[in-house]
Amino acid sequence: MKKTLFALVSCFLISPAFAEGDKDPGTSLSFRQLLSRVAVSNSSLALPEPAAIVVKDDLGLLADDRSWITVSAADKFQRTRLLELGLDIVEVDRGSVRGFARESAMREITDKGFRIDDKVSIYNFDKDFPAADAAYHNLEETMDVLRGLAAAHPEETSLFSIGKSVEGRDIWALRINPAEKGEAPSARPGAFFMANHHAREHLTNEVALLFAVWLLENKNSAEVRKYLDTLDIHIIPVSNPDGKAFDIATGKYKWWRKNRSVNPGGTYGVDLNRNYDARWCKAGASTSPSADTYCGPSAFSEPETRAIRDFVLARPNIKTLLSYHTYSELILYPWAGSAEPLENKTDLKVFETMAKQFAGFTGYVPQQSSDLYVATGDTTDWAYMARNIFAFTFELTPKRWGGGGFYPGAGVIEKTVRDNIKAAMYMLSVTDDPYKLAR
Ligand code: 0X9
Ligand code: ZN
DSSP states (O other): OHHHHHHHHOOOOOSSSGGTSSOOOOOOOOOHHHHHHHHHHHHHHHHHHHHHHTTTTOOOOOOOOOOOEEEOOOOOHHHHHHHTOOOOOOOOOOTTEEHHHHHHHHHHHHTTOEEEEEEGGGGOOOOOGGGGGTSSOHHHHHHHHHHHHHHHTTTEEEEEEEOOTTTTOEEEEEEEEEEEEEEEESSSSSEEOOOOSSOOOTTHHHHHHHHHHHHHHTTTSSHHHHHHHTTTEEEEEEEEEHHHHHHHTTSSSOOOOOOOOTTTTTTTOOGGGGGGSSTTTTOOOBTHHHHHTTTTSSSSSSHHHHHHHHHHHHHHHHEEEEEEEESSEEESSSSSSSSOOOHHHHHHHHHHHHHHHHHHHOEEEEEEEHHHHEEEEEHHHHHHHOOEEEEEEEESSSSSSGTTTTTGGGGGOOOOOOOOHHHHHHHHHHHTTTTGOOO
């Protein structure tokens, strides 16, 4: 379904001229052209070692015996009983509920006298975005782009997994550094871009992924080359692959935020952006497993956050970090978990200066994270606490619910990507020494 629609829908433009020092993009290549170039290179160049890139059943669905079922249920008491029998209720209608259940739970459900009216194995799902949003990249398509980039630009890139999710999917990192390959350490200053911590924030994957495409397409321009020659750049477009797959698995969005850990009591998911060891599970986090802001049983209880933690700790060269989220059009910097401003005034000056510059490129509003709300255990507080990294959260488009909330449609991708390429390039421009902004 997606492939045909993708060709029709994806006609937005990304400028290659920005890298030439021309801040007002001139000549433009279509994204389709960019992708078809990648595809052409893919067939003419050797792929990285299959062991490093091939994910068998990379949606992890073959091993998953869940089905999407519709069960007759008259009232809230029956619905509660179904939850207790293991049905993960996602939709409630008058007289019936829909949701996910494993084979064992389905046996229990029918044994207790409930009627299953409809059943589709999770493996038979469309595994894709709704048709109107086909321009967004699902996991498989994201991997295709990453593999294509690695194959087309073997001199500049490395592609590796930083670890696995709860359901066994890899979390992929693209490294852009012509001098140091694979997971070898680097003495160069490092910039780290990450996205899709929260499952339903799909636009974040587009921004991170297409920044990688753009950088490599423009690798021979003076502006990009100077960063390729001096920096160590990592991009992780999908930090929460299970959540992302789940959110789009039926071709109908699930509004899913967390990962897909099975919690005590049978609910699913830990909020990965509450699971870092930074004032863990204090303000702005929930101890209730069913809550969207559930902090997990302990700091770094989740394989996804552990993978990010280990990745960052193994790379003391990382100086800047940008974690893309949606939505509200904000630029947020620590503290997220305390209402107090940063104690270190030099660091605060760097954060504030960077935030203001980011705002100039995007039009987003810069502020301390906790001015939005105090929330403990997020990526940026942890990265700053653990390694003094100048770590930012961007809340991308739209500004408000009325602009589409978490699902703003394919029409926003082009502008969001363009604006954020400029902001990301600015981050690269200060990564050599962020403290130059405080001198
Ligand atoms: O709550 C979050 O994790 C982030 N917002 S989102 O809507 N994408 O879920 C914000 C994290 C930044 N921290 C604070 N604002 N305190
Ligand atoms: Zn988020």
